[in-house]
Amino acid sequence: MEYVSLVDTSLDLNSNPLRFIEEAPKKEVQSNFIQLERKVPVKEEIQSTSALVEELNRVNAENKRLTEMLTVLCENYTVLRSQLMEYMSKNAPPEEEEQPPAVSRKRKAESTAVASTITTTNNIGINNGGNIGGNSESSSTDEDSCKKPREEHVKATISRLYVRTEASDTSLIVKDGYQWRKYGQKVTRDNPCPRAYFKCSFAPICPVKKKVQRSMEDQSLLVATYEGEHNHPDPSRTEATAASNRGMTLNPVPCSASLSSSAPTITLDLTKKPKPPSPANDAKNSGRTVINTPEFQQFLVQQMASSLTKDPSFKAALAAAISGRMVQQHEIEKW
DNA sequence: CGCTTTTGACCCGCGC
DNA sequence: GCGCGGGTCAAAAGCG
16 A cells, blocks of 8 residues: 555656756746747747747656556556455465475476466566565475476576556567567467467577466466576667666666557566665565565666656657757757 | 578476 | 376478
């Protein structure tokens, strides 16, 4: 519940450069427009500046809409989460160590992981791979560590990402910023939807694999399971480092984000824990304590900002606003 | 032409 | 040992 109240979802997108336009300097800009009108009585220039102002207003309005969308999203998440907590507190199983005898070690580990992610609905949308809400990673690794301790080191991390797509979208593509090469597809027994297998396109240098499968209960939900960690920078983000130098916050951790005006969806990949909070966090250091830390909130805000900066239309609008501002500043400097 | 995707075959681990 | 199921391989097809 306190989640939304603690996290400022406004993203403060006006901080730069839009803030210059929306806040105090707005008057300065407008006054410069007047000066321009006085000193440069060219009709076209006036028209272009008014067009720029219109564009800026439009971008500001879009920014507000996006902020509202984020707020609604977080509120919905909070409601769902509180309902889940309520439900779990009422129906909490007395002992979760119960092991069905007929399931093999390997498959049992996976089935428990799946069960934990399904029963803990707070994993939908935000999942940390077993540290918030679920214990999929710990359960599987504990099982495996008894048997094959070496592979335990190879398969360093297993994380899950939930991506909501349109129901009509039949592709098993999860845009997470990395490039993947599909190497297989299977129809598994427990789920009629095919499961796609991907390797990082940097393989064999990068050992990361991912499996993508639709959720059996919610066909519009894609479940991406990541194995391992990338040992190279996100290729889609290398060009964005320049943007970060201009004040945009971009996070190096994997992040899947999609924003479209037609079907607004925002998906944040929180499968990786924010590094600042606690480097030595284990399965016990779970959910609420991490969420409530200011570092996590900062991380969440960064993820949201990152999501927005990955949206082409948003970037185009932002670029238009920046260029508009630069033109205005140029004119100001001239006068 | 080179890269990616598709898809059937194959491998391996596990339960019976 | 056999069958089942998940995961991977690799040839063929598709695509820019």
